[in-house]
Amino acid sequence: FEFTRAITRRPASTIAQGLRAEDTGNPSLDSMLAAHAAYAAALRSTGAEVIELEALEAYPDAQFVEDTALCLPQGAILMRPGAPSRLGEVAEMAPTLRACYDDIREITGPGHIEGGDILVTGKEILVGRSDRTDAAGVAELAEIAAEWGHALREVFTPEGVLHFKTDCSLMDAETILSTKRLDASGCFSGYRVLHVADGEEAAANAIRFNNLVLMAGGFPRTAEMLDKAGYEIVEIDNSDCAKLDGGMSCLSLRF
Ligand code: CIR
Numbered sequence: 001f002e003f004t005r006a007i008t009r010r011p012a013s014t015i016a017q018g019l020r021a022e023d024t025g026n027p028s029l030d031s032m033l034a035a036h037a038a039y040a041a042a043l044r045s046t047g048a049e050v051i052e053l054e055a056l057e058a059y060p061d062a063q064f065v066e067d068t069a070l071c072l073p074q075g076a077i078l079m080r081p082g083a084p085s086r087l088g089e090v091a092e093m094a095p096t097l098r099a100c101y102d103d104i105r106e107i108t109g110p111g112h113i114e115g116g117d118i119l120v121t122g123k124e125i126l127v128g129r130s131d132r133t134d135a136a137g138v139a140e141l142a143e144i145a146a147e148w149g150h151a152l153r154e155v156f157t158p159e160g161v162l163h164f165k166t167d168c169s170l171m172d173a174e175t176i177l178s179t180k181r182l183d184a185s186g187c188f189s190g191y192r193v194l195h196v197a198d199g200e201e202a203a204a205n206a207i208r209f210n211n212l213v214l215m216a217g218g219f220p221r222t223a224e225m226l227d228k229a230g231y232e233i234v235e236i237d238n239s240d241c242a243k244l245d246g247g248m249s250c251l252s253l254r255f
Pocket of ligand 1: 247
C-alpha cells in the first residue's frame with residue numbers, strides 16, 4: 001500500500017454508454033469530473049505523482065483503468081478484459097506503462113482477466129474468478145506471477161458481484177476490508193478482516209494509498225469503524241461511478 005505513482009484517466013463525455021449490471025440512471029459527466037479531480041488530489045496529497053491520461057471517447061469505461069493492468073514491483077502485466085467493449089482499452093494504456101516499467105508482460109489469451117478481480121496483499125496475489133475473469137486467464141497470470149516469485153491463489157467472487165475487489169480491499173499488509181458475504185467464503189483465513197457495516201456493502205471497494213484510505217462517501221458506519229481502527233479516511237463522492245458499477249480501486253493503477 002506504499003506507492004509513489006498512480007495512473008488515472010479522465011472520464012469521457014460518452015460515460016452514459018458505460019457498462020452496468022442494472023440501470024439506475026445515467027451518470028452526470030460534470031459531477032463525475034469533480035469527483036475524479038478530488039480523487040486525484042487525495043492521491044497527490046500523499047506525495048505521490050499522479051499521471052492523468054486524456055479521456056477516450058471511444059471507450060466509455062476507460063476511466064476504470066485498474067482493469068487494464070496489474071502493476072507489481074517486478075513489472076506490469078497487461079490484462080485481457082472479459083468485457084468485449086473494454087478489450088481495446090489495454091492498448092491505450094500500454095504506452096504509459098512501457099514508459100514506467102522495463103518489464104511488461106501481457107495476457108495473450110484465449111482466457112480473460114480484469115484487474116478488478118486481483119487483490120495483491122502483503123503475502124500473495126488473490127484472484128477471484130468472475131464473469132470477467134476465467135480459469136484460463138488466471139492460469140496465464142499465475143505463470144507470470146510464479147516467474148516473479150509471487151504466490152497466487154484463486155478464489156471466487158460472490159454471485160452477482162462484478163469483481164472480486166467490488167467486495168474487498170487491502171487496508172494494510174495483513175488487514176482486509178470485506179463484505180460479510182465474501183468473507184463467508186473463507187478466502188481470507190489467516191488475515192485480519194474488518195467487515196463493512198450491513199447495508200453498506202458498496203463501501204468495501206476502498207483503497208489504502210500511503211497514509212490514506214480513500215472510500216466512497218455515504219457509508220457512515222463503515223467510515224466510523226475504520227476511523228476507530230486508526231485509519232485516516234478520505235471520503236470521495238462515488239455516486240456517479242457507482243451507476244457504472246465502479247468504485248475507488250477501479251479509478252487508478254497504483255505502483
Ligand atoms: C465495467 O462494467 O467494466 C465498468 N462499468 C465498471 C468497472 C469497474 N472496475 C473495477 O471494479 N475494477
